[in-house]
Amino acid sequence: MLMRWCAVPALLLAITGLVQAADCPELLQGSLxxxxxxxxxxxxxxxxxxxxxxxxxxxxxxxxxxFEGLEAVNQRFKPQGLEMLGVPSNDFKQESRDSAETAKVCYANYGVTFNMTEPQKVRGDDATHLFQVLAAQSNAPKWNFYKYVVDRQGKVVASFSSLTKPDDPEFIAAIEKAIASKPLAN
Structure with a gap:
């Protein structure tokens, strides 16, 4: 009888995890x-x-x-709830194999304060889950500094090429649209 009661907390934890995963958009499932x-x-x-x-x-x-412009956008819209995530990648053969060097470039050289991940695959079948879903909702990055704007429901509002600067009016408008979007819970 005691063994059965011990299994109840484990079962509740498992069910809670499944409910949380069900509430989480496909794009945001997993960790980096x-x-x-x-x-x-x-x-x-x-x-x-x-x-x-x-x-x-x-x-x-x-x-x-x-990076400088992205950080400026981050600072401008952070009070309105915007989050930014940088995902270094060597898919285009322009990232250091040393994550200390990557961190130096992001944090010391450009003053990035938003979250950055360790280098990840962003294209093809072995791309990280996040980029597989981004590609399915819009398209895979064609080069470095490809930008995706995602709304509160985990849907891509717009994607922008490397040529699009962070202060581009269309990029800013997409961010404002994402900020104005309703959360999943509503």
Whole structure:
């Protein structure tokens, strides 16, 4: 009898986990390792019901100066709930193999304060789950600094090429649309 009662908390935890996964949009299911940290970013806990910009980055790309503009956008819209996630990738052969170098470029050289992950695959069958869903909802990144604007329901509002600067009016308008979107709970 005691053994059966011990199984109840484990069962409740399992059911709770399934309910949380069901409440979480497909895009945000899973986690990614945080750049130069021992922790992971639980995408659902961090970004559910929040407007989000996801950018695949590369330290040695000619578009790397966009980090400054992305940080400016982050600071401008953070009070309105915007979250930003940078995902370094070597898919286009322009990212360091040393995550300390990647962190230096992001944090020291460009003053990035938004979350950055350890380098991930962002294209093809072995792309991380986040980028597989982004590609399914819009398209796969064609180069570094491809930008995705995601609404509070986990749906891509718009995606932008590397050529689109962070202060581009269309990019800003997409962010404002994502901020104005209703959360899943409503």
């Amino acid at each position: 390792p945080k750049l130069r940290a021992k922790e992971s970013i639980d995408l659902c806990k961090q970004y559910a019901d929040k407007p989000l910009v996801v950018v695949n980055t590369a330290s040695f790309c000619g578009f790397a100066p966009q």
